[in-house]
Amino acid sequence: MCLSEVKKGQRVSIVAISDANIRTQFIRFGISEGSLIKCLEKIPFGPLMILHHRQEIAVGQEVAKNILVNGEC
């Protein structure tokens, strides 16, 4: 599924990031394919707040749609 569909509190792993620029920005944040993340907050129809290790990142809807994640893990 897409990162945009992840629910608050869910932990997922990144499977693929289709957009090259977004992929690069995520790698810089320390997130690449295989990384485990947790959804901390989700604003309805809006951005997600994700946690990766100790870092919190806000991801807009349009960005999240480009990111394929793997459900429960």
Add this chain to the structure above:
Amino acid sequence: MLTMKAHDNRHSHGPHSEQRLTQGSKKIVLVGNPNVGKSVFFGYLTGIYTDVSNYPGTTVEIARGNWREHTILDTPGIYGVSSFNDEEMVARDIILDADIILNIVDSTHLERDLFLTQQLIDMGKPVVVALNFFDEVEKSGISIDVNLLHELLGVDVIPTTAIAQKGVDQVSRALLETRPGRQNPELHSRLHQMLATVGSQAEALMILEGDTYVAERHGVLALDERDDIYIDRRNRVNDILQHVVCDNRPESSFRHLLGRAVVNPISGVPILFAVLYAMYKIIGVWVAGDIVGITEETIMQGRYEPWIRSVVSGTVSPESVIGQILIGDFGLLTMTITYLLGLLLPLVLGFYLILAILEDSGYLPRLATLVDRLMTTVGLNGRAVIPIILGFGCVQLGTITTRLLATNREKSIATVLLNFAIPCSAQIGVIAGMLAALGGKMMALYIAIIFTVLAVAGTILNKTIPGKSSALLIDLPPMRLPRIENVARKTLTRSFFFMREAYPWFFLGSFIVALLQVSGGLTVWQKLLTPLTEGWLQIPKEAATAFVMGLVRRDFGAAGLTELAMSPMQVVTSLIVITLFVPCIASLMILFKERGSREALMVWAGSWVAAFMVGGIFSQIMI
């Protein structure tokens, strides 16, 4: 997988690896992620004599100063060296040109920041790493093995708390004795071939990482190894972190809870309203009322203006053309100076103070997250909340801050909204006063109409301006209590640079208005507007005077309305018109400078139309 061992190849680089800087001036460049305290280091090294200028061809500001015989250059905060946006391109070019790099990292955020550090090391530049905010690390229960980090990176690593001046002496000592760090050995061999072609390791790396701009300069094609290189680098950094950082912090603390509460709409929206209310109390009531009352009325109009009038009228007759331009109602030495120092300066200081507090506390990026959804309907993303907030202070302040938006499309939309429908603080004071006298219903009506105009204008712009706006992707630094020194420093430097940028436009604007007044142009204009006011808007014709004044200063415009006898609906009509009406002449000048003449003229002409159209329709329905 890379193996990281404590012993390294630092000494195998040969005699060139240690660069003594005993002679010759070097370019030392400060590099770091956003908000890691670069400016504090910059201030410490260069003192107060710094020169800030736009990087050629961009609106990105670069600070330059001197330390001993060396030049210190600051760069915009970046997460990596490449060409995603203006800031990165500017930083990239300065870094490519650097002799020595002082890389400042947030020790509480090593995962994020060391990626840039490793990239700088991979570029082959001599680097000194300052582990800033080290006091927070010590307090928080993370431990960082600084010696091991130094060995693994192969460069000097110094724990600092720059704001308390801790460790900064060691940093400046280390800068005199820098060395390139340990590069990824695999990457090193890949670089080899490109190095032979372009002659610089840093530029070779950029080309390997697919930087088309750098490739073009060397007449070669950019390679597409970015993903590979980045992932390798990421793994290397993760490996280093595993060895160096031991994190014993409890999972959930007050900070984290607060950090989430401000983003969650259920708690976040009430918190936002509380913040806005506090801002209104501080800026709207205290600064715009009490402080400006002293600075503008008591000091400037009460003391300064009579003094300058008496000085000037000694040599120039106040009735002459020159006399009127210098010390008349719109005089360059009277109204302009009063406005700049008595009204604008306190407001700008107040707004930048609030901004610095919101920024340093970590609230601002969370606010951007909270309002992101709302902003996307008008083609902006959450970050645009910053220029919009500043726009309530002064439209010029907001317009200049649109620079931080990623695409030109977003800059245009934000600028138009600011200049159209956001009343500046000077105006808000007068408007709020007039509406308060009419009661809550009228105030709600006014707010609803202005909001509708904002939403409609934004939606239309979003539909008509071609291209795509960028989506939100920002890191959320931990919530922390802002440091007074840092907040004060940011507030003062930003206010200084803003005032320096804005004052010539004020003088030019006032000069134009003074000329209009002297030549009788103002009266003509006033007469031209009468059919619009009495016929279409159904308000007294004297309101035309207020609109003309609104061209000069928006609060003059609003203040001019207070003296007219009008029914409540007439008041609301005239306030709608004056809010949507053209930006003041100083803002217009900044608009021209930032957005070019075509866009500026469109905004200016558009706000005439919008103001009278919306006001007129309202009046035709309600009166």
